[in-house]
Amino acid sequence: GAVVSQHPSRVICKSGTSVKIECRSLDFQATTMFWYRQFPKQSLMLMATSNEGSKATYEQGVEKDKFLINHASLTLSTLTVTSAHPEDSSFYICSGAQGSIGEQFFGPGTRLTVL
Amino acid sequence: AQSVTQLGSHVSVSEGALVLLRCNYSSSVPPYLFWYVQYPNQGLQLLLKYTTGATLVKGINGFEAEFKKSETSFHLTKPSAHMSDAAEYFCAVSDTGGGADGLTFGKGTHLIIQP
Numbered sequence: 001g002a003v004v005s006q007h008p009s010r011v012i013c014k015s016g017t018s019v020k021i022e023c024r025s026l027d028f029q030a031t032t033m034f035w036y037r038q039f040p041k042q043s044l045m046l047m048a049t050s051n052e053g054s055k056a057t058y059e060q061g062v063e064k065d066k067f068l069i070n071h072a073s074l075t076l077s078t079l080t081v082t083s084a085h086p087e088d089s090s091f092y093i094c095s096g097a098q099g100s101i102g103e104q105f106f107g108p109g110t111r112l113t114v115l
Numbered sequence: 116a117q118s119v120t121q122l123g124s125h126v127s128v129s130e131g132a133l134v135l136l137r138c139n140y141s142s143s144v145p146p147y148l149f150w151y152v153q154y155p156n157q158g159l160q161l162l163l164k165y166t167t168g169a170t171l172v173k174g175i176n177g178f179e180a181e182f183k184k185s186e187t188s189f190h191l192t193k194p195s196a197h198m199s200d201a202a203e204y205f206c207a208v209s210d211t212g213g214g215a216d217g218l219t220f221g222k223g224t225h226l227i228i229q230p
Contacts, residue, residue: 044220108158
Protein backbone atom coordinates (compact mmCIF):
# COMPACT_ATOMS: atom_id res chain seq x y z
CA GLY A 1 0.00 0.00 0.00
CA ALA A 2 0.89 3.65 -0.21
CA VAL A 3 2.95 5.30 2.50
CA VAL A 4 2.06 8.30 4.61
CA SER A 5 4.55 9.80 7.02
CA GLN A 6 4.07 12.16 9.93
CA HIS A 7 6.56 14.40 11.62
CA PRO A 8 7.26 14.61 14.45
CA SER A 9 6.25 11.30 15.93
CA ARG A 10 6.26 12.77 19.42
CA VAL A 11 6.24 16.33 20.66
CA ILE A 12 6.12 17.84 24.11
CA CYS A 13 5.40 21.52 24.45
CA LYS A 14 4.52 24.09 27.05
CA SER A 15 1.02 25.41 27.46
CA GLY A 16 0.40 28.42 25.26
CA THR A 17 2.82 27.51 22.51
CA SER A 18 1.95 26.38 18.99
CA VAL A 19 2.88 23.06 17.45
CA LYS A 20 2.98 22.10 13.79
CA ILE A 21 2.51 18.53 12.62
CA GLU A 22 3.37 17.51 9.07
CA CYS A 23 1.67 14.80 7.06
CA ARG A 24 3.24 13.65 3.81
CA SER A 25 2.16 11.17 1.19
CA LEU A 26 5.45 9.67 0.03
CA ASP A 27 4.54 7.73 -3.07
CA PHE A 28 1.18 9.00 -4.21
CA GLN A 29 -0.67 12.24 -4.67
CA ALA A 30 -3.25 12.74 -1.97
CA THR A 31 -6.07 14.82 -3.37
CA THR A 32 -7.72 14.68 0.02
CA MET A 33 -6.14 14.48 3.43
CA PHE A 34 -7.89 13.87 6.71
CA TRP A 35 -6.93 14.66 10.28
CA TYR A 36 -8.13 12.52 13.14
CA ARG A 37 -7.71 12.75 16.87
CA GLN A 38 -7.52 9.78 19.18
CA PHE A 39 -7.81 10.05 22.93
CA PRO A 40 -6.28 7.29 25.05
CA LYS A 41 -8.09 4.00 24.62
CA GLN A 42 -10.75 5.60 22.46
CA SER A 43 -11.62 5.67 18.82
CA LEU A 44 -10.45 8.02 16.14
CA MET A 45 -12.57 11.09 15.65
CA LEU A 46 -12.45 12.97 12.38
CA MET A 47 -11.37 16.56 12.90
CA ALA A 48 -11.22 17.94 9.40
CA THR A 49 -11.00 17.16 5.72
CA SER A 50 -8.73 19.10 3.42
CA ASN A 51 -8.44 19.18 -0.33
CA GLU A 52 -5.33 20.50 -1.98
CA GLY A 53 -5.56 24.21 -2.53
CA SER A 54 -8.86 24.59 -0.68
CA LYS A 55 -9.85 25.53 2.81
CA ALA A 56 -10.30 22.65 5.18
CA THR A 57 -13.75 21.49 6.20
CA TYR A 58 -13.99 21.06 9.95
CA GLU A 59 -16.24 18.68 11.83
CA GLN A 60 -18.75 20.05 14.26
CA GLY A 61 -17.16 21.01 17.53
CA VAL A 62 -13.64 21.39 16.15
CA GLU A 63 -12.29 24.92 16.49
CA LYS A 64 -10.88 25.95 13.15
CA ASP A 65 -8.94 28.84 14.67
CA LYS A 66 -7.25 26.51 17.08
CA PHE A 67 -6.48 23.69 14.69
CA LEU A 68 -5.12 25.30 11.55
CA ILE A 69 -4.89 23.01 8.57
CA ASN A 70 -3.00 23.75 5.41
CA HIS A 71 -2.94 21.48 2.36
CA ALA A 72 -0.44 23.29 0.22
CA SER A 73 0.41 20.50 -2.17
CA LEU A 74 -0.75 17.05 -3.21
CA THR A 75 1.82 15.50 -0.91
CA LEU A 76 1.81 17.71 2.17
CA SER A 77 -0.72 18.76 4.75
CA THR A 78 0.04 20.44 8.05
CA LEU A 79 -1.91 20.72 11.28
CA THR A 80 -0.97 23.54 13.61
CA VAL A 81 -2.29 23.43 17.15
CA THR A 82 -2.28 27.04 18.26
CA SER A 83 -1.97 28.12 21.86
CA ALA A 84 -1.92 24.53 22.98
CA HIS A 85 -3.36 23.54 26.35
CA PRO A 86 -3.10 20.29 28.30
CA GLU A 87 -6.52 19.19 27.06
CA ASP A 88 -5.12 19.23 23.52
CA SER A 89 -2.80 16.38 24.46
CA SER A 90 -3.73 13.52 22.20
CA PHE A 91 -2.66 11.25 19.38
CA TYR A 92 -3.13 12.96 16.04
CA ILE A 93 -3.34 10.79 12.95
CA CYS A 94 -3.54 11.91 9.35
CA SER A 95 -4.57 9.99 6.28
CA GLY A 96 -4.42 10.61 2.59
CA ALA A 97 -6.62 9.44 -0.23
CA GLN A 98 -6.14 9.51 -3.97
CA GLY A 99 -9.41 10.20 -5.65
CA SER A 100 -12.92 10.13 -4.24
CA ILE A 101 -13.19 6.36 -4.13
CA GLY A 102 -9.63 5.71 -3.16
CA GLU A 103 -8.60 4.02 0.00
CA GLN A 104 -7.34 6.13 2.88
CA PHE A 105 -3.76 5.48 3.90
CA PHE A 106 -2.93 6.37 7.46
CA GLY A 107 0.16 7.92 8.89
CA PRO A 108 1.83 6.52 12.02
CA GLY A 109 0.47 9.30 14.21
CA THR A 110 1.92 12.09 16.34
CA ARG A 111 1.75 11.99 20.11
CA LEU A 112 1.28 15.53 21.43
CA THR A 113 1.80 16.21 25.12
CA VAL A 114 1.11 19.70 26.40
CA LEU A 115 2.55 20.47 29.82
CA ALA B 116 -25.73 9.97 10.07
CA GLN B 117 -23.50 6.98 10.22
CA SER B 118 -22.52 5.08 13.29
CA VAL B 119 -20.54 1.99 14.17
CA THR B 120 -20.97 -0.20 17.20
CA GLN B 121 -18.34 -2.67 18.24
CA LEU B 122 -19.58 -5.07 20.86
CA GLY B 123 -17.01 -5.75 23.53
CA SER B 124 -14.24 -3.32 24.27
CA HIS B 125 -12.02 -6.28 25.15
CA VAL B 126 -12.01 -9.78 23.70
CA SER B 127 -9.74 -12.50 25.03
CA VAL B 128 -9.10 -15.77 23.20
CA SER B 129 -6.59 -18.55 23.53
CA GLU B 130 -3.85 -18.94 20.97
CA GLY B 131 -5.16 -21.18 18.21
CA ALA B 132 -8.80 -20.42 18.97
CA LEU B 133 -11.33 -18.70 16.75
CA VAL B 134 -11.32 -14.92 16.78
CA LEU B 135 -14.66 -13.15 16.40
CA LEU B 136 -14.90 -9.37 16.64
CA ARG B 137 -18.33 -7.91 16.21
CA CYS B 138 -19.29 -4.81 14.27
CA ASN B 139 -22.71 -3.38 13.53
CA TYR B 140 -23.27 -0.23 11.56
CA SER B 141 -25.96 2.18 10.58
CA SER B 142 -25.93 4.03 7.30
CA SER B 143 -28.55 5.71 5.16
CA VAL B 144 -26.88 4.56 1.96
CA PRO B 145 -25.13 1.35 0.93
CA PRO B 146 -22.04 1.41 3.06
CA TYR B 147 -18.39 0.88 2.48
CA LEU B 148 -17.03 -1.05 5.45
CA PHE B 149 -13.51 -1.40 6.77
CA TRP B 150 -11.54 -3.16 9.47
CA TYR B 151 -8.29 -1.66 10.68
CA VAL B 152 -5.71 -2.90 13.15
CA GLN B 153 -3.65 -0.64 15.36
CA TYR B 154 -0.58 -1.71 17.27
CA PRO B 155 0.54 0.37 20.27
CA ASN B 156 1.64 3.87 19.35
CA GLN B 157 1.24 3.20 15.67
CA GLY B 158 -1.15 4.29 12.96
CA LEU B 159 -3.84 2.15 11.41
CA GLN B 160 -3.29 -0.67 8.99
CA LEU B 161 -6.11 -1.79 6.73
CA LEU B 162 -7.06 -5.42 7.26
CA LEU B 163 -9.85 -5.61 4.72
CA LYS B 164 -12.68 -3.67 3.19
CA TYR B 165 -16.06 -4.24 1.64
CA THR B 166 -17.13 -2.06 -1.26
CA THR B 167 -19.46 -4.00 -3.55
CA GLY B 168 -19.80 -7.52 -4.83
CA ALA B 169 -18.91 -10.58 -2.81
CA THR B 170 -20.08 -10.25 0.76
CA LEU B 171 -17.31 -12.41 2.20
CA VAL B 172 -14.14 -10.41 2.17
CA LYS B 173 -10.71 -11.85 2.78
CA GLY B 174 -7.98 -9.69 4.19
CA ILE B 175 -4.43 -9.85 5.36
CA ASN B 176 -3.05 -12.05 8.13
CA GLY B 177 -5.80 -14.64 7.70
CA PHE B 178 -8.67 -12.36 8.65
CA GLU B 179 -11.99 -12.25 6.88
CA ALA B 180 -15.31 -10.51 7.34
CA GLU B 181 -18.80 -11.01 6.03
CA PHE B 182 -21.15 -8.20 5.10
CA LYS B 183 -24.69 -9.05 6.15
CA LYS B 184 -27.06 -6.35 5.03
CA SER B 185 -30.08 -7.82 6.78
CA GLU B 186 -28.23 -7.79 10.08
CA THR B 187 -26.31 -4.56 9.35
CA SER B 188 -23.21 -6.40 10.49
CA PHE B 189 -19.62 -6.79 9.37
CA HIS B 190 -18.04 -9.15 11.88
CA LEU B 191 -14.34 -9.95 11.68
CA THR B 192 -13.11 -13.50 12.08
CA LYS B 193 -9.93 -15.51 12.03
CA PRO B 194 -9.96 -19.29 12.39
CA SER B 195 -6.86 -19.57 14.56
CA ALA B 196 -5.49 -16.77 16.71
CA HIS B 197 -1.80 -16.04 16.87
CA MET B 198 0.03 -14.13 19.57
CA SER B 199 0.92 -11.48 17.03
CA ASP B 200 -2.78 -10.72 16.55
CA ALA B 201 -2.93 -8.96 19.90
CA ALA B 202 -3.82 -5.37 19.04
CA GLU B 203 -6.66 -2.87 18.82
CA TYR B 204 -9.15 -3.44 16.05
CA PHE B 205 -11.41 -0.78 14.60
CA CYS B 206 -14.43 -1.16 12.37
CA ALA B 207 -15.25 1.83 10.19
CA VAL B 208 -17.91 2.91 7.73
CA SER B 209 -18.01 5.37 4.88
CA ASP B 210 -20.63 6.49 2.39
CA THR B 211 -18.19 7.10 -0.40
CA GLY B 212 -15.47 4.49 -0.30
CA GLY B 213 -13.27 6.49 2.01
CA GLY B 214 -11.58 8.81 -0.40
CA ALA B 215 -13.90 11.76 -0.30
CA ASP B 216 -15.18 11.69 3.24
CA GLY B 217 -13.66 10.82 6.55
CA LEU B 218 -14.35 7.47 8.07
CA THR B 219 -16.64 6.92 11.02
CA PHE B 220 -14.98 4.56 13.44
CA GLY B 221 -16.27 2.31 16.16
CA LYS B 222 -14.77 2.57 19.61
CA GLY B 223 -12.44 -0.31 19.00
CA THR B 224 -11.96 -3.78 20.41
CA HIS B 225 -8.80 -4.74 22.22
CA LEU B 226 -7.91 -8.30 21.29
CA ILE B 227 -5.99 -10.24 23.91
CA ILE B 228 -4.39 -13.54 23.04
CA GLN B 229 -3.85 -15.95 25.90
CA PRO B 230 -0.92 -18.37 25.52
